[in-house]
Amino acid sequence: EVQLVASGGGLVQPGGSLRLSCAASGFTVSPNYKTWVRQAPGKGLEWVSVIYSSGNTYYADSVKGRFTISRDNSKNMLYLEMNSLRVEDTAVYYCATEDGRPNWGQGTLVTVSS
């Protein structure tokens, strides 16, 4: 069974940094890509970033230049380095992938507030 466990969320001041981690396990075939999705309080779902098995990365315009996605294949880990955080980055962040069907983790809450 595929499991994705996100961690690293917390309270950070505007302008601060945070690094999210996602531990992945249970894949019979390594997924072609892994992604981050977020959901602000009371709002809908927003795609944030993706990293392909090739190493190619893509970002939503709202986080481009501030967030960096990376992975450590030897540890089956996915990361999201978040810099220059803004109040509007406050959200639950989910790591996810798909192998014909989407797989999601349980999410980690990031709160950006002074």
Add this chain to the structure above:
Amino acid sequence: DIQMTQSPSTLSASVGDRVTITCRASQSISSWLAWYQQKPGTAPKLLIYEASSLEGGVPSRFSGSGSGTEFTLTISSLQPDDFATYYCQQYNSYWWTFGQGTKVEIK
């Protein structure tokens, strides 16, 4: 990016009602569409993937149909546990996009 337009935004229904939610993609996404149920404070729960495949453990009263740009989620007989918010999502592109959500409320 591919825009997903979901309707209605709110739906009032009674237990036992047949409920249909529609999702339209701005361009063809083949059958790469998923439906989720979300309750407050919890992660989205996958109901349907590849437009019409029922996720394991999901009751058979949930069904999905469509391909290309037009998709529907149907709940054949609404149960008390089904009052929640539902989202569609395309994964034809790496840039996942989501419908705005449909809140199913008690009438």
